Amino acid sequence: MTLTREWLEPIGVMPVIVLNAVEEAVPVAEALYEGGIKAVEITLRTDAALDSIKQIKKECPDIIVGAGTLINEQNVEQVAECEVDFAVSPGMTEKLVKKAEACNVNLLPGVASCSEVLRGMELGLSCFKLFPAAAVGGLNLLKSIYGPLPQASFCPTGGLKIDDFDQYLALPNVACVGGTWLVPKDAVASKNWSAITEIAKRTVAKVEAVA
Numbered sequence: 464m465t466l467t468r469e470w471l472e473p474i475g476v477m478p479v480i481v482l483n484a485v486e487e488a489v490p491v492a493e494a495l496y497e498g499g500i501k502a503v504e505i506t507l508r509t510d511a512a513l514d515s516i517k518q519i520k521k522e523c524p525d526i527i528v529g530a531g532t533l534i535n536e537q538n539v540e541q542v543a544e545c546e547v548d549f550a551v552s553p554g555m556t557e558k559l560v561k562k563a564e565a566c567n568v569n570l571l572p573g574v575a576s577c578s579e580v581l582r583g584m585e586l587g588l589s590c591f592k593l594f595p596a597a598a599v600g601g602l603n604l605l606k607s608i609y610g611p612l613p614q615a616s617f618c619p620t621g622g623l624k625i626d627d628f629d630q631y632l633a634l635p636n637v638a639c640v641g642g643t644w645l646v647p648k649d650a651v652a653s654k655n656w657s658a659i660t661e662i663a664k665r666t667v668a669k670v671e672a673v674a
């Protein structure tokens with residue numbers, strides 16, 4: 464299945480989350496949801512990731528739950544088993560896209576150039592993660608791509624901050640944005656869930672100001 468701009472747009476901001484313990488999963492997701500965040504992306508960078516996804520799916524039915532950092536076909540199978548709502552990969556290969564299709568996983572693959580967008584369009588995709596967004600050209604790159612490829616929509620991620628993500632969100636080819644700023648490592652380590660809700664609220668207020 465392929466993700467559409469209409470599906471991504473209401474999400475606004477996608478927190479990219481690294482969890483070291485399953486016990487952190489539900490409190491983090493609930494803290495974000497309380498702050499107005501609708502979706503979470505749990506990255507497959509830790510051993511706790513898959514169980515964390517399962518816990519959030521089970522205990523937080525109102526949250527859209529995605530998996531991030533998929534890098535191979537086995538990852539696609541793993542997240543399909545967790546029945547994720549979407550999945551994100553830092554890059555794009557034909558194998559990943561085809562496997563996601565076969566497993567009914569809504570994949571948002573990472574791209575960083577026009578050639579990659581074209582390859583994705585050949586595979587039937589119209590929405591991409593732009594990664595690492597700030598490092599590959601950020602706002603200027605997105606504005607430049609919009610000229611020849613206005614039909615492609617992006618979720619820029621990588622290097623975005625609470626101070627500048629709204630500039631990305633205001634671009635016509637940006638459907639939503641992603642980043643780790645919503646879930647600071649120290650807030651998770653100290654179980655400071657209210658700090659996460661506070662950042663989420665500040666973030667959502669900026670999203671609403673762009674809309």
Ligand code: 3PG
Pocket residue numbers: 479531594620621622623641642643644
């Ligand atoms: C990702 O995987 O999308 C990035 O690690 C997020 O990048 P950030 O930490 O700069 O937000």
